Amino acid sequence: MGHAADHAHSGHSPFFQHHFIDMRQQASSAKLGMWLFLAQEVLFFSVLFMAYFIFRTLYPETWLVAHYKLDAALGGLNTVVLLFSSLTMALAVRAAQVNAKKQQVIMLAVTIACAFVFLVVKYFEYMSKIGKGLLPGNLYSYSGDIPGAPELFFTVYFCMTGLHGIHVVAGIIVLFWLLIRAGKGHFNSGYYSPMENVGLYWHLVDLVWIFLFPLLYLVK
Amino acid sequence: MADAHHDELGAHISPLQTYFAVFGALLVFTVLTYAVSLADLGPFAFPIAMVVAFCKAFLVATFFMHLKYDERFNVVVFVSSLFFVSVFAFFTIIDVTGRGALRPEEGYYVFQEELDAIAAMEAAAAAEEATAAGEEEAEADDDDH
């Protein structure tokens, strides 16, 4: 295993934590931790997906009619924005791997900008729904006629996109933290765990949206 | 330790082209999903949309999230989370859809809305039949002449 050699090697990084043997063990532990966290996130979202499928099965006509109330163009725009932010996030990690400091900062900044665009678009969507009374559960007050249980469709819509939106907001916060650290030049080929793991988180947020978009906006 | 394809921690460095190609593919898939939703595919629309979404998810997980080059166990973690979601979904759905299995005509599982919807559908069908019958009668009358 060559502990002694690795130990000496790990001395390079000021971010080495001494209960680990070396930087590789530290990085792979952090990454496994992140994957477990993502597994947890998948189960977290799964309940809402379950609610979606069950009520869709019970009220197919509601789902069919109600989904036309959502703006597929805005949803599509947000999909492209998030996919692009995923690309820039991946490029930011790559920039750390190849020691390109300036590129890290640029890519992170673009990622954050995309996240804000996503939220702004979401804001306009929400405002239009709220204006029409297309709201969850008891708050539902839409004057038009949607068969079945439209309250539940909008409950599912707001819960799913709302929880996703909260994840985007949390993502923005940690991305800013990364941006500051990247600006200070903390990340390089030998240490970029925070960048990599935030990246994984951000891609998962993207993954969830990849399913939300067709399920809510498009599906018949 | 670091060479053109690996960083100091021994992780794989993907070439830039890979990232751009994946992003391109994701855009194509997005357009495809949209196109599928416009075309009238009936019962196939949903499975196709899901297959496309899974393809996109696969691309993101494999290349953007580096699962292709990652430790196998991380793949196991992610796949097992999906497995347990499917267990969760499978059992809950066999219950929800199977509650009326024994004597459905007696309504083990009835929401008022459903009853209303069924009644409305039946009324509409009856009305349609009545008009159709009326037309047939009219046609029959025509023939008589």
Add this chain to the structure above:
Amino acid sequence: MMMTPPLAAFWLPPAASTFASSVDNLFNFITLLNIFFFILIVGAMAYFAVKYKRRSEDQKTSPIRGNHAIEIAWSAIPGVLLLVIFAWGFQGFMHMSVVPEDAEEIRVTGQKWSWAFTYPNGGTSNELVVPVGEPVQLTMSSVDVLHSFYVPAFRAKRDVLPNRYTVLWFQSDEPGEYPVYCTEYCGTSHSEMVATVRVVERDAYEAFMDELGGCPDGESLEACGEVMYTRYACNSCHSNDGAGGVGPTFAGLYGTQRALADGSNVLADETYIANSIVNPADQIAEGFQPVMPGNYGQQLSEEQLNALVAYITSLGGQE
């Protein structure tokens, strides 16, 4: 019907339905198996405790770390026994789940905290009377939260859900009276959400049904109201002697000025009393929660409602 084996007689209440014997036999089978395995395990522990008690500090121990044959045996044998139990339980459960075609259907409504039984002729009571030797189907729903309908003597239980019907059936060949419990926690008086099921001959069942339609002939309105007071379980929340409860007492109610939760006052006359029975949420008395079910208007016939009002009026107040 099979004799109740002595083991079941100790553990289980008297059996009074057709599928009870299947449940009891399986219960006994599991009990015997359990006693066998319990003695085996605890016996071995006790034996080893004596035989291998440490006698000296450097006592040598066996190097055994496993034995595939034994391990396979003690996985496979319980596995097979468990399969048998599963199949047996499944068979009994299917018997309980599939309702015979010709069952007598009685509607059950669960509400906090009483049961109402509506018979084929439309009569409603909070006593369940069923004909002996005939399958009876209970089609159940709840007007508020979850309840569960349980008759220990019939080994029958099923949850009662709001806005959905669940079905439970049984056939009892043993005339008698058996307790009914609610076994899904439903709030304050969950433990008093009990009723009686009376298994009677067909004639008596039909006579009981006929009587439910209205007040019995020749009885005064007040006396009939008193019967309704218990039949519809008004007494589970409203006392007739001034004692406190979930709802206001009826004693001394009539003719008084009632303080309402919204701060206003109202005279407790016949109109107020009748309206409070039919639309309980309309005028909530001060200090009480709006928890009374709003479906008595459908359950009570007009005559029964009048009788109940007459009874409450007779309980007093200044006049």
Add this chain to the structure above:
Amino acid sequence: MTASTIETAGHGEAHGAEEPSYLAAKKGLMSWIFTVDHKRIGVMYLASIGLFFLIGGLLALGVRTMLLNPEGVNIFGADNPAQYKDWYNQVFTLHGAIMVFLVIVPSIPASLGNFLLPLQLGAKDVAFPKLNLASFHIYFVGSLFMIYAILSHSLDTGWTFYTPYSTTTSTSVIAATFGAFILGFSSIFTGLNFIVTVHKMRAPGLTWDRLPLLIWGLYATSVIQVLATPVVAITLLLLILERTIGIGIFDPTLGGDPVLYQHFFWFYSHPVVYVMILPAFGVISDMITAHSRKAIFGYKAIAASSVAIAFIGFLVWGHHMFVSGQSPIAATVFSFLTFAVAVPTAIKVFSWVATLYGGSIKFTAPMWYVYAFLFLFTIGGLTGIYLGALSVDVHLHDTYFVVAHFHYVMMGGTFFAFIGAIHHWWPKMFGKMYNETLAKVACFLSFTGFNLTFFSQFIMGAQGMPRRYATYAAEFQAYHVASTIGSYILAAGLFTSLFVMIHSLLKGEKAPQNPWNAVSLEWETTSPPIEHNFHGTPVVTHGPYDFPEIDESQATGHH
């Protein structure tokens, strides 16, 4: 010790002997509250869990006392019967909620697990020490919400928060469920930390087949915590939204489905039963071997069965819903899988008993608890068979039979193992020995009281006594009285245990490094351990149960 084949390599031996223990390394309250030392965090969990166990236990005594009479005993001075019943409902709900969310779920993993896992792995700490501290702080905040719920409007839903009752009652459901939501994250982060630590931080030579079985138990537990807890977290969040803005998912009047709540709830809450019991299996394996000087019988079968139980445990939640209006097809599948999970459990019990064969059994206090555990858990497990069988469960569901069954498993199983394990590792944790005789008296009292309390509940349950009843039919009174008397004896036993512990802390003799001559890694450091656990990195060359007394000359060459 002759058999110590654990070598220390690397640096640090020079300044070894004089290094202070983790307890003495730093001083002051802040050095505890903000510590990242897994041992101190474990001790803080132990203290908090003990405190909540005391509160939950007193509530249990309240429940038992109120049930002495069929009409109830008005020990809290309620003004009228309705208020009395409301209070009874609150007392049993709080007992359940506190015991489940604040005591049993974190019990062994968060306290002993935190303390022992890195030690048994030969690591300096868990993989993410700050996250570990965060888990404890989250637990603390979650418990504050629970306490707030109790003190504001109490809680009367039962610990399961079934809808629609929980969305309509006037008690503090929001505070309580939000507390449980927060506690869930404490559980998730602890599990995540443990999994990474087991995968990445094992000492050189500590291969998967040399892990102590406690590690296997904790590992299987952690998998459940990470994968099941998020489901209940979001479910409770939906419940809160249901109560505040009426989103309708569980509300039948809006087309929602109250039974869906039960699916979401039990998808977590059944696996979490194994979160409660699997670590107990682990400590029992470690204790039974050390005190009988035998290698465990069927190491691989026990390790594999822990993982199998964790896995199959995810597939059986519907057995809580056999009478809920669930479809008969689903009920059948769930019943079948429930029996499938019984097999690995049976394998474990048989293996423990077989481990005793040919051993050199010393009846120390921990071994008394092991025996009590085996006795009680066997009853708990065997009575589970009745409840898995569909037709019998219809009769027994929601009666005292179920109450007795899960107390035999959770209290008789997990808690007796937990208390035994506290005795076993007490010398390591605090460097003090305890009064052996008094500890055995406590065990005997607890054991006797426990059986009296809960065996009578089996009988009245089978006779048809429903659970969660504030008042009951007179025919059940004899059983209730027996049960209540038993609970007082049980309480006497537990208070004696508490006294043993406090007495040990104040007046106990100094403990040697390895009082039981066990051979897993935690005994290779001082008692109590130094702050960084080991001087240098330990190297493992043998299994966790290779005791020197084992007479290898008798080996026939194959197992």
